[in-house]
Amino acid sequence: MPRNPQPERPVVSRWFAPGRINLIGEHTDYNDGFVLPLALAMGCTTTLSSAADGWTVTSAQTSDEVRVDPSGLADRPEVPDWATYVLGALWLLTDDGVDVPPLRLEVDSDVPTGAGLSSSAALVCSVVCALDDHLGLDLGPAGLLSLSRRVENDAVGAATGGMDQLVSLRGEAGNALFCDMRDLTSEPVPFDPEASGLTLVVVDTRAPHRHADGEYAARRDGCEEAARRLGVTALRDVTASDLDDALSRLDDEELRRYVRHVVTEDARVLSAVEIMRAGRLDGLGPLLTASHASMRDDFRITVPEVDTAAEALLAAGAVGSRMTGGGFGGCVIGLVPSDAVDAAGDAVRRAFAGAGFGEPTVFTAAPEAGARPVS
């Protein structure tokens, strides 16, 4: 009998965490603003077990097996990009003074990468939840979110805004998640388009991300610069009624466009929540379409493939459509009358063929639960 018996830990911890769609509220998270994402059925499962020595990471999607020697965790050895999302959590825990025992981590995801559906948050959150469970860290909701965000921001080095991890951890079936990214509180908002005769259609344009990382960072830097010039903590602090005054105080046209997008997008999220709470889902359509126009014309983060998909969905009868996610490629969503879903998919495929784009993938989605253990 050891002198300080440790509580029994599971031999194997297996956790699933989902990818996400953002209904509305794009590039508002790092401006301390509002977002309204939902968790998807697709996601990543991490199976974590004790090992004899060192740390081994495998992925069902690559045939890679990455091994870190028993002495190597603190040195952050060079590993393939995908493995950084896994080992990053171990590096940060080590930095935090946790004595991470030898482990084997197997990850298996069905979230397409580069589609703007947050394959990275699904991966990171499933790893962090499995570690929390296996090591008995007891991080709690705030700690899980904080570690998952630090993996992406500090270990991987992507200055993203936290929405993806928040919804991957806290999503609820049947609900979108209204999140205030300043205080990181979240509230489920019922989202059942079928009850209004509508279906949430997703078009994965499969457009290659063009300079996505650099452009994302440039938008974030621009927003922070605009907030500094306006003397506010973040653009969240500029309300819709302050917008004209704020714009008149900026002489840089690019920054003015960024401010206009963020301030109007925050207002659209608040309107969307009101509309959903009132059960008038078709009223969401114009907000989605206005959000797309704002991303295209002011924030300038769309590409021809996503504009084509958004327009084709509208022409096929969608009540609204918009790009979802960070931009420069990825997915477009549309709220489509349920009896027109097949026709809408055909219309998008025809529009893509006509424009000489590659074939998109079209599917439907509904809100699912966030991270959970898998037996």
Ligand code: GAF
């Ligand atoms: C990406 C980022 F990871 C999120 O934090 C968010 O900024 C989003 O782009 C844009 O809304 O998914």
